[in-house]
Structures are given as structure tokens and as C-alpha cells.
Amino acid sequence: MDLRRDVALGARLAVVRAGGLALALSGDPVLRLLYRPWIDDPTRVQRRLREAAQPYASRSGVLVVATAALCREVVRDRRFLVRPRDGGSLGGSVEGGRDPLLEPVDLSFLGMDPPEHTRLRRLVGGFFTPARVDAYAPLVARLAERLADDAARRGSFDLVADVATPLPVAVIAEILGVPDVDAGAFARWGQAVGAGLGGVRSLRALHRLDGAVAELRGLLGDLLERRRHDPTDDLIGHLAAEDVDAHEAVSLAALLLLAGFETTSTLLTNAVAAMTDAREPWAQLAAHPDRAGDAVEEALRFDAPIQFTARTPHETVRLGERDVAPDTVVMAMLGAAGRDPEVHADPDVFDLDRPTKGEHLAFSGGIHYCLGAALARLEGRAALAALAERMPTLHRVPGAVRRRSLLLRSYQRLPVSV
Numbered sequence: 066m067d068l069r070r071d072v073a074l075g076a077r078l079a080v081v082r083a084g085g086l087a088l089a090l091s092g093d094p095v096l097r098l099l100y101r102p103w104i105d106d107p108t109r110v111q112r113r114l115r116e117a118a119q120p121y122a123s124r125s126g127v128l129v130v131a132t133a134a135l136c137r138e139v140v141r142d143r144r145f146l147v148r149p150r151d152g153g154s155l156g157g158s159v160e161g162g163r164d165p166l167l168e169p170v171d172l173s174f175l176g177m178d179p180p181e182h183t184r185l186r187r188l189v190g191g192f193f194t195p196a197r198v199d200a201y202a203p204l205v206a207r208l209a210e211r212l213a214d215d216a217a218r219r220g221s222f223d224l225v226a227d228v229a230t231p232l233p234v235a236v237i238a239e240i241l242g243v244p245d246v247d248a249g250a251f252a253r254w255g256q257a258v259g260a261g262l263g264g265v266r267s268l269r270a271l272h273r274l275d276g277a278v279a280e281l282r283g284l285l286g287d288l289l290e291r292r293r294h295d296p297t298d299d300l301i302g303h304l305a306a307e308d309v310d311a312h313e314a315v316s317l318a319a320l321l322l323l324a325g326f327e328t329t330s331t332l333l334t335n336a337v338a339a340m341t342d343a344r345e346p347w348a349q350l351a352a353h354p355d356r357a358g359d360a361v362e363e364a365l366r367f368d369a370p371i372q373f374t375a376r377t378p379h380e381t382v383r384l385g386e387r388d389v390a391p392d393t394v395v396m397a398m399l400g401a402a403g404r405d406p407e408v409h410a411d412p413d414v415f416d417l418d419r420p421t422k423g424e425h426l427a428f429s430g431g432i433h434y435c436l437g438a439a440l441a442r443l444e445g446r447a448a449l450a451a452l453a454e455r456m457p458t459l460h461r462v463p464g465a466v467r468r469r470s471l472l473l474r475s476y477q478r479l480p481v482s483v
């Protein structure tokens with residue numbers, strides 16, 4: 066790592082951190098979400114944001130929308146893009162390029178606008194169609210049942226490390242065609258990268274992230290090279306056969322790997338935490354494991370794993386009560402949208418019988434609608450059904466650790482016992 070970059074970044078990190086904390090303490094609701102007590106229960110902050118005139122102008126310079134209607138508008142309206150006019154990062158470019166603090170990982174087409182977005186998304190879209198995902202169901206069920214059996218045998222376990230992470234890691238590794246996956250290493254990389262996705266907050270985190278990304282790129286690059294000589298019909302084999310540029314292909318594979326497991330792991334963990342805390346939903350699911358689909362949808366609404374996304378217009382766009390100037394960052398609070406009482410009655414109650422089932426923005430919308438939504442739903446259903454069937458009295462035990470991230474609302478550890 067370049068020393069000059071470190072010094073420059075270190076100075077900026079200190080400013081960003083101190084600035085963030087000062088703003089949180091002085092009442093900026095967005096930044097409060099990073100700190101106790103709001104990080105444990107963001108509902109009050111979300112409500113305040115929703116009830117403010119929309120869009121809410123945060124002191125951080127970002128416009129925030131937190132109602133379901135405006136969040137939907139931002140992600141669907143094609144005038145809102147993911148890159149500012151100079152092609153740099155949302156919220157700050159470095160010499161017209163990506164800002165490593167704001168955007169420490171190259172997330173391939175997730176961070177691209179058309180036409181590049183369209184081209185790359187099409188290239189891999191075929192692996193995630195509902196029909197294709199149905200074909201993965203037996204594998205996913207087998208993996209979920211094996212993990213749940215092992216966990217039930219142990220009696221007390223960490224839901225994150227023992228069930229919620231290994232399942233999506235194994236599934237996405239299979240789809241990509243990563244052989245003999247070292248689940249431990251993937252989980253470590255994912256944790257490091259996941260922790261950095263919302264912007265890194267220390268030099269140590271940035272180094273860890275750089276290291277993790279380099280290892281991941283190394284492994285995927287080797288694999289791609291091998292597939293060029295030795296074709297396979299998995300996703301990496303497909304990229305090799307299509308003769309995709311190596312850098313582009315590796316970023317794409319990394320996006321799928323990373324987008325595919327931290328998020329799904331978070332869904333499973335948040336779902337179990339919310340349902341066992343409220344007791345009744347978990348008991349309902351244990352009695353009727355076939356209702357796991359309802360549990361997945363309600364968990365996505367109740368605690369969206371990805372709490373926000375961001376866009377910017379290249380021209381002035383009228384949004385709610387404001388004109389949004391070009392290059393202004395607009396944060397769409399997907400998590401707050403799931404709790405919008407205009408859409409969901411008693412939004413802070415976890416209700417398996419909710420009539421508005423599925424009306425959430427946890428998978429975003431528009432052209433960046435989550436490519437893995439069907440797969441995530443399949444994994445969520447399989448894991449929740451397997452756990453509830455075997456462990457009807459599952460409950461938390463002390464020791465839960467939340468991840469301090471604005472982007473991913475998740476746990477680092479969630480100890481539970483049968």
C-alpha cells in the first residue's frame with residue numbers, strides 16, 4: 066500500500082469520522098443510524114426522516130428520501146443514475162475518478178449506468194432467471210438441511226457463522242463454479258468487504274479490505290484463466306467462453322459473490338432475530354414451515370438487509386418538494402420505506418399474515434433491481450423452514466454483536482440456543 070495515499074486517506078478518514086460523529090450528536094438523523102442507541106433500533110430515526118419534508122436535506126449535503134413512494138420513484142426514474150457527470154463516485158470524486166473511501170470495491174455493473182450496465186447485466190442474467198433458480202432448489206434444500214441438522218445437534222451456536230453465512234457462500238460458489246471452496250476464507254473476505262461496502266472508517270479497515278479484494282481477485286482471475294483452456298458450463302466458464310475482458314470478468318464474478326452472500330446471510334440472521342424476539346411468528350413458522358415464504362417477505366420489509374441506495378441526476382429533476390440539482394446525491398432509504406405506515410399498517414410489528422406481503426423495496430427497483438432476488442428468496446425459504454422445523458424453541462442468548470454499517474443492517478454474531 067502506497068504510503069502517500071495512506072497519509073492522505075488517514076487525514077480524510079479522521080475528518081470524515083469526526084464530522085460524522087459531530088453531525089450525529091448535533092442531531093443529523095441519517096448519521097445517527099451508525100451510533101448507539103439508534104443502531105440497535107432505527108425505527109425512531111426512520112420515522113423522523115419519513116415525517117420530514119421530502120426530500121430531507123441532510124447536513125452531510127445529501128438529500129434523503131424515506132417514504133415508500135419517493136424511494137420507489139428514485140430507483141425507477143431513469144433520470145437518476147449511479148454515476149455523477151464526471152464519472153467519479155457519488156458524493157466525491159478524486160481527480161475525476163473513483164474515491165476509494167466512498168467506494169472501496171469495484172462492484173461491476175451495480176456501479177454502472179447504461180449502456181455498460183445493460184451489456185454486463187445481460188451477460189450473466191441467464192444464470193438467475195426464476196426457471197434457472199428453480200433448478201438450484203434441491204441443492205439449496207440439501208445444504209440448508211445439513212447445516213440446520215449440525216446446528217441442532219450442537220444446541221447452542223452462532224447463527225451468523227454456523228448457518229447464515231455458509232449456506233449462501235456454498236450456493237454462489239457452486240453457481241460461479243468455484244471448486245472446493247474454502248468457505249472460511251470466503252466468509253472472511255466477505256466480512257471484510259461487507260464491512261467496507263458502506264465506506265471504510267479506518268486505515269486498518271481499508272488495508273484489510275484491500276487485502277481481501279486482492280485475494281479474491283487473484284482466485285477468480287486464476288479460475289477464469291483455467292476455464293479459457295478447460296471449458297465448463299458454470300458462470301465463470303461462461304464468462305471465459307464469451308471472451309470477456311479479464312478485469313471486467315473478475316469484477317463481475319466478485320460482485321456476484323459479494324452481493325450474493327453478505328446480503329442473504331443478513332436476511333437469514335435478521336429474520337431469525339426478529340421472529341424469535343417476537344416469539345409468535347417463530348412459533349407460527351415452526352408449526353407451518355411451508356409459510357417460510359411469508360417469513361422471508363416480512364423479514365425483508367421489517368429489516369431490509371441493504372438499508373439504502375443512492376442515485377444522482379445529470380439534469381435538474383423535480384422530486385417531492387424539491388428540485389434536485391445535477392450531481393446531488395439522493396439517498397433512498399429502502400429500510401425506512403419498508404416501515405412506511407402509508408403502505409403497511411402497524412409497520413413495526415412483524416406479522417406473517419400481512420396483506421401487503423412483498424410490497425417492499427428491499428431488492429430496490431428499476432434497472433438495478435436485485436439480480437439475485439429469486440435466489441435469495443429460495444435460500445431464505447429453505448433455511449428458515451429447516452431451522453424452524455428442527456428448533457421450534459430457538460431463542461437468542463447474550464453476546465449478539467451488531468455490525469456498525471449504515472448500508473448493511475446486520476449482525477456480526479448472533480448467538481442462539483435451541
Ligand code: HEM
Pocket residue numbers: 140174175176186237320321322324325326328329332369370371374375426427428429430432433434435436437438440441
Ligand atoms: C436478501 C438478499 C439480498 C438483498 C436484500 C439484495 C439487495 C439488493 C439491492 C437493494 C440491490 C440494488 C441496489 C441499487 O438499487 O443500487 C441489489 C442489486 C444486485 N444484487 Fe442483490 N440482494 C440480495 C441477494 C442477492 C443475491 C443472492 C445475488 C446473487 C448473485 C445478488 C446479486 C445482485 C446483483 C448482481 C445486483 C446488481 C444489479 C444491477 O445493478 O443491475 N443479490 N441487491
